[in-house]
Amino acid sequence: FREAWEVAGRCGEEALALDAAHMLGIVGKPESALEWSHRAIALAEKSAKKEVRSWLGPLYNNTGWTYYDRREYPRALELLRKAETFYREHGTAQQ
Numbered sequence: 293f294r295e296a297w298e299v300a301g302r303c304g305e306e307a308l309a310l311d312a313a314h315m316l317g318i319v320g321k322p323e324s325a326l327e328w329s330h331r332a333i334a335l336a337e338k339s340a341k342k343e344v345r346s347w348l349g350p351l352y353n354n355t356g357w358t359y360y361d362r363r364e365y366p367r368a369l370e371l372l373r374k375a376e377t378f379y380r381e382h383g384t385a386q387q
Contacts (some may be wrong), residue, residue, distance in 0.1 A: 349378040
């Protein structure tokens with residue numbers, strides 16, 4: 293996934309780079325998982341591409357739960373509220 297992040301970044305493939313960062317946030321070592329999640333969030337937040345920005349809901353949600361599991365409740369709540377806002381504006385009824 294790290295190689296995919298690097299190659300996609302060099303090629304300007306934001307969606308693929310974001311997907312790689314997201315996966316590194318999930319499968320990476322615990323000490324670097326949040327770093328990768330925040331890289332993915334930063335990429336999605338600055339992108340003008342809808343396909344990239346559509347990742348914000350899941351990224352906020354997953355990262356929020358990671359903070360919750362770490363008992364960092366204020367940070368978890370901040371990100372889960374961002375996820376809620378994103379889904380209210382862009383999500384489906386199920387989301």
